[in-house]
Amino acid sequence: MNADASTKRPGGRSARVRAAVHGAAVALVGERGADQVTLPAVAERAGVNSSTLYRRWGTLAALLADVARHRGDASAPPLVGDLRADLENQAVWTLAELSRPGGIAFFRAEVAPDVDERHDGLRECLHGVSERFRPVLDTARERGDAPPPPSLERVLDRIVAPLYFRVVFSIPGTDEAYVRALVAGLIGEAPLER
Amino acid sequence: MNADASTKRPGGRSARVRAAVHGAAVALVGERGADQVTLPAVAERAGVNSSTLYRRWGTLAALLADVARHRGDASAPPLVGDLRADLENQAVWTLAELSRPGGIAFFRAEVAPDVDERHDGLRECLHGVSERFRPVLDTARERGDAPPPPSLERVLDRIVAPLYFRVVFSIPGTDEAYVRALVAGLIGEAPLER
DNA sequence: GCGCTAAAGCGGTGATCTCTGCTTTAGTGC
DNA sequence: GCACTAAAGCAGAGATCACCGCTTTAGCGC
Structure with a gap:
């Protein structure tokens, strides 16, 4: 549940793993549907060990929620005043x-x-x-x-x-x-x- | 997939099993949430062998969809003309x-x-x-x-x-x-x- | 560079799920 | 009643998942 990008060691590897996992999750959910996706499947696609996913996110739901939260950050349109x-x-x-x-x-x-x-x-x-x-x-x-x-x-x-x-x-x-x-x-x- | 109540042998036992399974599914989904429900769990609650569920419905999604379809049949309110x-x-x-x-x-x-x-x-x-x-x-x-x-x-x-x-x-x-x-x-x- | 340590990798274990061949039960038509 | 057969039960195999102790890697501060 704590999956802030900015917790302890935001440096290279963690961030890379995070990005790879997010990307893999998006891809798999997109092509199979969320119900057919498992943590091991995401791990394999991301080229990451599945134990990492269990440790960092715990459950598929938590991972997907994390992805959803950080999805399209900073892409929202600005206010024009009308x-x-x-x-x-x-x-x-x-x-x-x-x-x-x-x-x-x-x-x-x-x-x-x-x-x-x-x-x-x-x-x-x-x-x-x-x-x-x-x-x-x-x-x-x-x-x-x-x-x-x-x-x-x-x-x-x-x-x-x-x-x-x-x-x-x-x-x-x-x-x-x-x-x-x-x-x-x-x-x-x-x-x-x- | 094919789960018409009226296929081949709608007589006693099939109908009983069907009713028990539907009831168990409703109960379990209600108390645990759909994500925490599995076919074996429904089978156990219904007092039915799980292989029956796999044969008749195949997947949990199919079962729940079937339940949803037959949920509240014939309970819709009549038209009053206004x-x-x-x-x-x-x-x-x-x-x-x-x-x-x-x-x-x-x-x-x-x-x-x-x-x-x-x-x-x-x-x-x-x-x-x-x-x-x-x-x-x-x-x-x-x-x-x-x-x-x-x-x-x-x-x-x-x-x-x-x-x-x-x-x-x-x-x-x-x-x-x-x-x-x-x-x-x-x-x-x-x-x-x- | 060099230790320190958070985080990732590795391997294994138990539990659970999914599915299948075979047997048994019980509706249905005669 | 009686044969027929659709459907349920049983048991077991194979696959997968969830999880965990231990080892290894690689950022980070000095």
């Missing part, structure tokens, strides 16, 4: 992240861990999503936008939830245009009725 | 079904099966949800309701998706009142702003 644009950007990025090979698999992994840790994984995942949208709404409110921005809860219901739902069920037509329609439906001047 | 009431009833029932112990676990099981069958499981699950709401909209349309009912896609986005999302992330306050607010937000005369 509510509609920012909502669209964050939503499009969220959609893209979910749609990446194994995207939902990692989402599921974070949701899935053993019953004890399940709640933590869930909270963390939801927190991550929320924190991507909260600044958007906060700055809009501080800016004093004409119609005050919707609540975070509403954004989750009207934008994030449909995205997750549609990606999980791979409903066709879930693209950028659809995201824009969702945003438009939420903050008014809905152009196209879907 | 769009709002019917939407609310179906949505409340869906929420209740998802919230049952292991509810999301079974949802996930249907979503999860090995990559080959994943698409089938997904399609079937989505189809099941859709078919609960489609009649509601169809009858409303045939009835010639004043504002025509929303599209099925819209119902999925605005009602079903938030429910799934909130149950998966166990967001508090996801109850009957919330469902009514969702419906109200969709078909107009939204009473309470959330």
